Amino acid sequence: MSLSFKYDEHNKYHRFARSAIIAAASLTTFVIVWWFVAIMANMTALPTPIETWDAFISLLNDGDPLTGASLSTYLSKSFGTFLKGLALAVVIAVPLGLFLGFIKPLREFLNPIIEVLRPIAPIAWAPIFILSFGYQIGPSLVVFVGIFFPMLTNTIFGVQKLDPMLLDAARTMGANPLQLFRKVVLPSSVPYIMNGLKVGLGIGWMCIVAAELYATPLGGIGFYLQEQASAGNWPGAYSAIIIIAVLGLLTTSLAEYAHKAIAKRMGIE
Structure with missing residues (x-):
């Protein structure tokens, strides 16, 4: 019973870590694509992520x-x-x-x-x-x-x-x-x-x-x-x-x- 509980806990943390890594990679990719498109478009109506972040902090x-x-x-x-x-x-x-x-x-x-x-x-x-x-x-x-x-x-x-x-x-x-x-x-x-x-x-x-x-x-x-x-x-x-x-x-x-x-x-x- 104890081994089964530890195995379930291990799987739980493993799934959580995997989901967190995938989410972080997905969001990072989104920010990179956003940044690239903003630089290539060079439009005032499309700010870069860092400009948006500065506006949020302000x-x-x-x-x-x-x-x-x-x-x-x-x-x-x-x-x-x-x-x-x-x-x-x-x-x-x-x-x-x-x-x-x-x-x-x-x-x-x-x-x-x-x-x-x-x-x-x-x-x-x-x-x-x-x-x-x-x-x-x-x-x-x-x-x-x-x-x-x-x-x-x-x-x-x-x-x-x-x-x-x-x-x-x-x-x-x-x-x-x-x-x-x-x-x-x-x-x-x-x-x-x-x-x-x-x-x-x-x-x-x-x-x-x-x-x-x-x-x-x-x-x-x-x-x-x-x-x-x-x-x-x-x-x-x-x-x-x-x-x-x-x-x-x-x-x-x-x-x-x-x-x-x-x-x-x-x-x-």
Whole structure:
């Protein structure tokens, strides 16, 4: 047992080291290609990585050169908007997806509506939501739409993939509908729900940046990107893009960690 545990631990660290090396090599290659293209293009609209890095350090230390706002101010506004949209999407998409996946007549009735709305780009709703609900709520609703549909469709798919024999076995043992949901349907759907969440988080960051381009009084990292590009400060604009990419990576990584932790706790790893 002890040797097996040590072997598993060794494999775990080996996989982690391998993934870290591959990630470092991939990112290094990306930076080198970026640097080469920037030098060959010789365009002010395409700064080098070092110019972008200097702009980020300047923002971090001295704040926005145009407004004086700090990086933490921009991030806190964007995170607040993002989290409100995320919370609303989770609260609505997961229960609705479970019901639609479990109740076929309801799914058949609502599916045409979902299929009509789902292909619409979330950013198309930005001017409508912002003008209708204001700068405080409108951008969060754009994020909500971006996260809602991936979570909804993945949750429905997760319920539909459930083995009917598990439901029959639970009913045979006397489980009522609530127990079926809590003990069978929900645990089996968790991997699909978390996959929808990971996809939705990436789309959510796209939505919040696009929404902040409309809702400029709200501020946020999207506003910073727009003002830097408008002023011709391209290193500052690219530093905003890098910040957004890092935020997306961190949130999706956090979702992946939560997925593994929840799956392990529920015994479905």
